[in-house]
Each structure stands twice: as C-alpha cells, then as structure tokens.
Amino acid sequence: MEASIVHSFFLIFAGAAVVASIALYTRQPMIIAYIALGALFGRYGLSLITEPKLMDQMSHIGIIFLLFLLGLDMQPSHLINMLKKAAWIALLSSIAFAAVGYIVAIAFGYTKTESLIIGIAMMFSSTIVCIKLLPTTVLHHKHTGELVVGLLLLQDMIAIGVLLELNSFAAGGDGSAMQFLKPLVALPLLVGGAFLFVKYILIKLITKFDRFHEYIFLVSIGWCLSMAVLAEYLGLSAEMGAFIAGVALATSPISQYIATHLKPLRDFFLILFFFTIGASFDFSLLGVVIVPALILAISSMLIKPVVFRFLLKGIKEDPSTSWEVGFRLGQVSEFSLLIAYLAANIGLIGTAASNVIQATAILSFALSTYVVILNYPNPIAISDKLRRD
Template sequence: MEASIVHSFFLIFAGAAVVASIALYTRQPMLIAYIALGVLFGPSVLSLIDEPKLMDEMSHIGIIFLLFLLGLDMQPSHLLNMLKKASWIALLSSAAFALLGYSVALLCGYTNIESLVIGVAMMFSSTIVCIKLLPTTVLHHKHTGELVVGLLLLQDIIAIAVLLVLYSMSGNDGDSQNIMQYIKPLISLPLLVCGAFLFVKYVLLKLIAKFDRFHEYIFLVSIGWCLSMAVLAETLGLSAEMGAFIGGVALATSPISQYIATHLKPLRDFFLVLFFFSIGASFNLDLLGQVIIPALILAIGSLAIKPVVFRYLLQGIKEKASTSWEVGFRLGQVSEFSLLIAYLAANIGLIGIEASHVIQATAILSFALSTYVVILNFPSPIALSNKLRRD
C-alpha cells in the first residue's frame, strides 16, 4: 500500500506540475488542467492510478481546509446579517434550478425519479470553485464576497438536508431512527456553534497567546482545531465542511486568524490538486457518448440561467445590477455536492449509471465553462489578464 501511495503521489504531482506549466503558457485555468490529468491517468484512459478511492478521500481534506480558511476571513456579525437577507433567495433560486434540471432530463428521456434527482443536483453551486476564484484579500472583505459566501452556505444547508434524505433511504433502520437523523442536525448545529465560540474564547486563544513565539505550535493547533471541528460535525450529523467553516468563523474575530490563514494556504492547495484530479479520474469515458448531449444542455443552461435568476432575486434586496450579475456568474456552475448526490442515488438504485454520469459530466463541464467566464470577466487569483488578477 505504501509503494502504491508514493507512486500515485508521484504521478499526480509530477503530472500536475507539467499540465500546470502548459496551462500557464497557454493561458488556461489550472483547475481544468488538473481534471484533464485525472481523466488521462484514471481508469478510463491510461489506468495509472490504482487508488482512486484513497485519492478521493484525501482530496476531501482540501475542501475541509478551504472552508476553514474561508471562515477565518468572515466576521460573524456580517455573516449573520447576510444569511438573514439571503435565505429566501437561496430557496427560490434552488427551486428554479431544480425545475430546469428536471425539465431537461425529462425531455432527454430519463424517468421521473431520475429527472427529479438530476433536478436536485442542479440546485447547488460549487463552494470549492467559487471560493477558489474569489480574491481572498479583496472580495472576502467586500459586499460581493459576502453575498457569494452567504448564498453558498445556505445552499450547503439545503444540500445537507437532501443528503440526509438519501442516507435515510439507503439504510434499513426503523422509522424512529430515520426521524432522529433529521432532528439530530437541527439540535446539534446551534450546540456546535456555541461550543466552538466558547472553546476558542476560553481555551484556544489563551493557549495561542501563551505560546505564540512557537510558530510550529500555532500551525499544529490550527490544523488540530480545524480537523477536530470537522470530525465533531460529522459525528453530530452535519458535514465535515460545515464544522471546519464554523471553526474558522469562531477564530475570525482574533488578530491571529490572518496569520493562520496565510500559513495554511499551501496545505490547502496540496489537497485541492487531489480533489480536482479525483473528479477527472472517477469519470467513465465509455459513457461519454450517451451523456454528452444532456450534460452540455444542463451545463450551458445552468451558466445561462443562474445569473439571470440571481440578478432578479437580488434586486429584491436592493442590490446593484452589476453586483447581482457578478454573483450570478460566480455561482453559475453545479456543485461538488451534486457529485455526491449522484453517487449516493446510484448506490441505492434510485437512478441508473447513465443518469449518474449525466450529473458527473454536467458538473465537470460547468466547472470548466464557469471558470472561463469568471477568469475572463471578473477579478480572481487566476485571471488571464493582469488587470483582473487579484489575490
């Protein structure tokens, strides 16, 4: 197993260095290059990576760190205010996108249930792509960033509810057990938030203040806190990402938060390469001919309709047209939650393999199309023009 992991890491990161160099020379986004590398090295083409599940699990850590760092940049008072303002927008927009997915899937010949699952998968935008394309030192402290993050968090809450339904369908437990699966997160979320803020205030910040001369100690405590919150959230029936985000927000009021954020970014980027690689590696190219047409329609439809929907919904809370359009385009893709929904729904026999791959292909295509739109038109860390490049 050890040799296999070392060999897999060599292929992924040596290959990523090559494709990243090509991407930069040809002025293409590196995220797309990592996905393409995954397709090339995965089971569908060269079959060089024999531990795709392990890579997928490790890449999940990248998302956890991403959400933790995001939380470190969010002031709790601003975040709470944005969540209050945007809740009805998240619900209405999710319903509109679900209707789009359901209608297209039905017209393409999928069953009612499969069309419903595809519709649900279209409801969400990608946290990882959106945040990766947000300038971390600019928009996180501005209104546009707060809108994007608030809507993503509300979508994540809806996505968790959907995943709970699918998990309950996959189990054979009694009715009372299934009811508890729904009640448990509702009780545990406020407890986790309160516990995190109290622990940070009375324990964590005191420890950091006492030993702040030891940089290695702050690094270790930060990672320990992030992963502890992620595991605790999962134990309480929430997502690991949500736990990491709450852990970051709890630290955000302290001046040490920006120091931690700066020093954890390389670790986050290491795991994010694995995440995008695993997306490409998990796709079965043999089914591409069957799913490419509906996937293209859904991906282009998502990118075309989401900005329009957000433009008019955000107008209801007196947002400027330029801000509303930008938020809509930044949220124009499908989510990594959609990939998980496809996997779970296929596992419990709710949808077929073809319908599952429609969702996967839509996610990959929408990641690519949305990334190009954002980096060509809006400020981002990987923008193609110097004028738009911000970090």
C-alpha cells in the same frame, strides 16, 4: 501500499507541474488542467492511479481546509446579517434550478425519479470552485464574497437535508425524523461551543505559546479537523464544521497569520480534489451523456445569473454585483457528485443518469471557471488587470 501511494503522488504532482506549465503558457486555467490530468491517468484513462478511493478521501481534506480558511476571513456579524438576507433567495433559486434540471432530464427520456434527482443535483453551486476564484482583499469583493458565501452555506444546508433523506431511504426509511432533527439541534450547539472554546481555551493557548510558530500551525490544523469530525458526528458536514472553526477564530488577530501559513497545505489537497473529479468519470458512457450534460451545464451558466439577478434585486443589490454573484455561482456542486454516487448506489438512478450529473459537474466547472477568470477579479486570472488575491 506505501509504494503505490508514493507512485500515485509522483504521477499526480509531477504531472500537475507539467500540465500547469502548459496551462500557463497557453493562458488556460489550471483547474481545468488538473481535471484533464485526472481523466488521463484515472481508471477510465491510462489506469495509472491504483488508489482512487484513497485519493478521493485525501482530496476531501482540501475542501475542509478551504472552508476553514474562508471562515478565517469572515466576521461573524457580517455573516449572520448576510445569511438572514439571503435565506429566501437560496430557497427560491434552488426550486427554480431544480425545475430546469427536471424538465431537461424528462425531455431526454429519463424516468421521473431520475429526472428528480438530476433536478436536485442542479440546485447547488460549487463551494470549492466559487471560493477558489473569489478575491477577499478588496472591500467591494468582500461584500460580493459575503453574498456568495452566504448563499453557498444555505445551499449546503439544503444539500445536507437531501443527503440525509437519501441515507434514510437507503436504510429503509427508519429514523428519518430523528436524522433531520439531530443536525437542527446540533448546529447552534456546535456554533456556541466553538466560540466558547476559542475564547476561553484556544486563544489563551496560542497567546501563551505564540513564539513557537510550529505550535500555532499544529493547533490550527487540530482545531480545524476536530470541528470537521465533530460536525460529521452530529449529522452536519465536515465542511460546515471547518467553516465554523474558521469563523470562531476570525475575530482574533492571529487568524490572518494562520490563513497565510495554511494556504500551501490547502493547495496541495485541492490539486488532489480536481484530479479525482477527472479520474472518476467513465468515458465509455460519454456518447450517451454528453448532449444532455452539455445542455444542463449551459443552462446552469445562463439561467443561474438571470435568477440571482432577479432575486438579489429584492434585497437592493446593484445590478453589477447581482450579475457577478450569479456568474460566480453558475456551476453545479461537488454535493451534486455526492448525490449522484449515493442515488446510484441505492438504485434510485441508473448508471447513465449518474454519469449525466458527473459530466454536467465537470463541464460546468470548466465553463464557470473560464467565465470568471476572463471577466471578474480572481486569484488565478490570466490578465494582470483582473488578478486579485
């Protein structure tokens, strides 16, 4: 096992270094290169990676750290105000995107149940892609970022509800009401407990031992992962717990020091995440799913900006910000992949429908990344003019 992990890491990171160099020379986004590397080395390509489940679990840590670091940049008062403003926008837009996915799936002959699941998968945008491409250092982009993050968090709440319902269905429908009630009660308790713990314990510990940089690094990781695990135990998502952990620390001056020192660790795990996406796709079904997936991905990129432009007008956002938010949210989500896997495992959808969702996610990640890096400020822009971190 140990040799296998070392060999897998060698292939992934040596390969990532090569494809990243090629991507930079050819002025392509590195995210796409990592996905392509996964497709090449994964079990449906050259089958060089023998631990796909382990890679998937480790890549999940990258998303947790990404949300933790994002939380460190969010002031609680601004975030609460944005969530209040964006709640109805998230709900109406999700319904619109689900309708588009359902109509396209029905048109390609999928069953009503499969079409409904495909429609639901279209409701959400990718937290990891959006935040990876989001600058936060300029005041205007902080506002754009707050809008994007507020909508993503509300979508995550809807996605958690969908996953709970699917889990309930898998269990035969027992305890469905309790499954929904538990996270609704747990969320305010988790938020309140996090802020109290940070104020009365964590900050005092960090202040007392702030000369030991290794200690701050260790405590930060422990705090992030503890909140992630606790959130999962309470029926929420690990990502949400990590985000709350970050926001609870955001009012402290130490937050930016922590953010700076955790970024390399985050990037390490995010490479695994994008690699795993490419490695998990079954290319033997490509001929069956490519046309509906391409139509769904293009529909997502074209319709989401229009819907968000129309809805954000209702809260007096200017047109340029509304369009930018819409294009940044133009892809489907990693939650869509989870929904596809779970729905296929419990027999709600067939293999073809599951792979349509997976292919749509990969294509929309690629299309969205190209649109954003070529048109809007982001940390990995090809153009020096647009590069912001």
